[in-house]
Amino acid sequence: MEERNNRLLNAKLNKYIIPGIMMSLALQLGNIVDTIFVSNLIGVEAMSAVTLSLPVETIVQLTGYCLGISGSIAVGNMLGKRDKEGASKLFSATFIVTLVVGIIFSICALPAAEPVARLLVSGDGVLTGYTRDYIRVSMLGAPVIGIGLMMVNYLGVENHPELASAYLIAANVINLVLDYIFLRYTPLGITGASLSTVLGFLFAMGIFVLYIRSDKRNLHLILLKPGELGITKEAIITGVPMLIFMAANFVKALGLNTIIMNQLGEEGMAVFTVCDNVLLIVEMLTGGIIGVIPNVAGILFGEKDYVGIRVLCKKMLKYSYILLAVIFVLIMLFTEEITVMFGSGGGELGSHMVQALRIFALCVAPYLWNKFIISYYESIEETAIASFATFLENAVVVLPATLVGILVWKQIDGIGIDGIAAGFVATEIITAVAACIFRKIRHKNTSFYIVPDKNPGxxxxxxxxxxxxxxxxxxxxxxxxxxxxxxxxxxxxxxxxxxxxxxxxxxxxxxxxxxxxxxxxxxxxxxxxxxxxxxxxxxxxxxxxxxxxxxxxxxxxxxxxxxxxxxxxxxxxxxxxxxxx
Missing domain, CATH: 3.30.565.10 (Histidine kinase-like ATPase, C-terminal domain)
Incomplete structure (x- = not known):
């Protein structure tokens, strides 16, 4: 007997959507702003250095990002089961681990930056120097970035999505201002771009005081006994897909950089950087809506409110694809203007960017679907399916697909740059189809949602x-x-x-x-x-x-x-x- 009108849940989901979009926007905006400022105020080589630094950036963000997302999902399940003490212990354990790992990165920053840059970029040219300077500051700021990323995820599950978005907005406004000042008026160069990101994350932490003083808090930092740090495994188990996602992202970034530099050179890397930043813009807007799912679904799943889970998923998908349709049209209409914004300067390079970007835009629809299924299956503890999709999308398929795309397109036009975009389109479609097949094998005779159609009893x-x-x-x-x-x-x-x-x-x-x-x-x-x-x-x-x-x-x-x-x-x-x- 189902008579619930879902107005109450819908109203609360609407409350989460705007802060979620703002949080996702703020989270991705720093990378995009860095790329735009660096390309226009320093040059295209420096812009490529930001992309070449992504493997190191991924490792720096790994602990805070993964423990933040997985920890908040696990905490959401605990809170749904009314285990406040266990939730606070898990929160405290992930905070300590994130801080300690960040400090280790800071200690390694000065001696490790140079050899890591040489590993990422062959030779001793200007590109190597740019990459070294950028990753050195990122590693020094690892504790700040890690804690910041961890906290924004916990704020979402703690009834404070507005504080999470406010923190990231403040961090990126500070980053934006400092980027311009450092690059325009100081000799810091690309070091200034990286430093402005770290300082933005640091100065914005004053917003966390509002959370500490809130009477809505369920979580508290508590003193743990040495043996109690083992509770972190709850976050690790829940976060296996996120750990795989970050590990696969590292392999993906390193592998793509190697393939593109070897096959197409710096011009190919510049085109890829623009396409990748457009994908960040898509994630920046739609990812905020999809990001509501782990914040809310974990609690609903813990309460066994399967009807509420369906309401949540249908609403988030509807809003995401409406927004995605608008983004797709804008990309197609203003492709040339987008490439100029990233410093293409027109000419042959600009022409390559325009054509590749229009092909690349075809991947955004299956990309959004894959983001959705990974977030959803994580939240209902179907980590095998989420991990499978994550690993396919970010490692197993994307590297061979990109290489094959480049080689095939070289036979078509003698250049091969458009093959990068074709490879990404193929990757997202293959991942979506394979994940569907894998789910049907694991859960025969069930719907996409896997959970029962109705609540138990x-x-x-x-x-x-x-x-x-x-x-x-x-x-x-x-x-x-x-x-x-x-x-x-x-x-x-x-x-x-x-x-x-x-x-x-x-x-x-x-x-x-x-x-x-x-x-x-x-x-x-x-x-x-x-x-x-x-x-x-x-x-x-x-x-x-x-x-x-x-x-x-x-x-x-x-x-x-x-x-x-x-x-x-x-x-x-x-x-x-x-x-x-």
Whole structure:
């Protein structure tokens, strides 16, 4: 019996989308700004050096990015199961590990930068010097970048997507200003571009003070015993796809740089850099929408709210592809202007960039789908499928596809640059098809979502407006449902009384922000479970003390006494209470 109107969940998803887009925009904007400023104020060689530095950038970001995403998913599952203590321990452990690894990178920066640059770029030319200077500062700033990336992911699952986006926006505004100052008015050169990124991440950390002072926090830094650091394995297990993603990204960046430099030289690298930055722009806009999935789906999966998971996925996909269609049209209409923005300067190089970029744009639709399935399957703990798609997309397929594309296009036009774009289109299509086949092999006779179509047990699932008139109907609806399902009269009365008492107190206490209340009653074997979700002000019935005649706290005390267990959490910026009896 499904009557939930999903307005409450939809409203909260809408709240997450804009901050999610802003967060993704801010996260990718630094690389794009660096590339644009470097290409226009220093030169195309320096722009290529930024791309050649990507393998090192990937390693520097590895710990904070992976533990941030995987840790926040694992914490979301824990919070969905009401394990606040375990969630705080995991948060603290990932913070410590990220900081320690970052410090190790900083120590290695000065002696390692030169040999690493020589490994990435053959010879002792200007390109090698640019690459060395860029990666040296990135390695020195590893602790700052790692903690920053880790925290933005935890802020999303901690009901503060607006602070996560504010942090990254502030970091990139600072980066933008310092980029221009360092490159225009100082002799720092490409070192200034890298330094501005690190300083942006550092200075923007003042925003984290707002999170520390928030009364919505579920997570706290706590002192761990040496043996308790092992809880990090929870994040590592959940984050296997992200670890594979970052490892594959390293192989991908190093492999593509080698293939393109050997086959096409610096001109090919310049074209690839522009295409890669356009893909970053696509991810910057659509990735923020897809990024809502791990923040929310982990909690819904922990609560076994499979109906909510479907609502989430359909909404995020719809918004993503609408936005993607607009982006695709803009790329096709303004291809030449985009290449000029990245310093092509017209001429033969500009012509190659325009043609390659138009072919490259065809990969964005399957690319978005692959991003979606990886995020979704991670969130429901189907790490094998997510890892398979990640490994295909970022290592197994992309390198041979790019090499074959270049060699085939050389036979067509004698140049081969367009083969880079063709290789990327083939990679995304092959990955999408292979992931679908792999999922069908692992989970026969299931839909794409894998999880059940309905929540477990026999469910009454409905929504009411936050009014006393609507609250008066709750008791009757639950009694009728229990009678239809043959539940005992005593349990039916308990469920009806609990739901009515909680609903009345939510309406009285919830304030103006409380518009809808979702009520789910699940009959599963001998267990009766009542879940109530609302978007009112913070209201934890477990901690509320009687201090006013305005609230019928005696009703809540009654619920506590007659129930087997009662759990509360503030998640997805909503009050979530589960009562079992």
């Amino acid at each position: 026999i469910n009454l699932d409905f929504s009411i407006k936050s009014t006393m008139e609507e609250a008066q109907t709750v008791h009757k609806r639950i009694i009728e449902f229990c009678q239809e399902q043959g539940a005992s009269k005593s349990k039916a009365n308990l469920a009806a009384v609990c739901a009515e008492e909680m609903t009345v107190n939510i309406i009285r206490f919830g304030g103006k922000t409380s518009n809808w209340i979702d009520i789910n009653l699940c009959l599963e074997d001998d267990l009766c479970r009542l879940r109530i979700r609302d978007n009112g002000v913070n209201f934890n019935p477990l901690e509320y003390q009687y201090d006013s005649e305005d609230f019928d706290i005696h009703g809540i005390e009654l619920v506590k006494k007659v129930s087997k267990s009662m759990d509360y959490i503030r998640a997805i910026d909503m009050n979530n209470t589960i009562i079992s009896f």
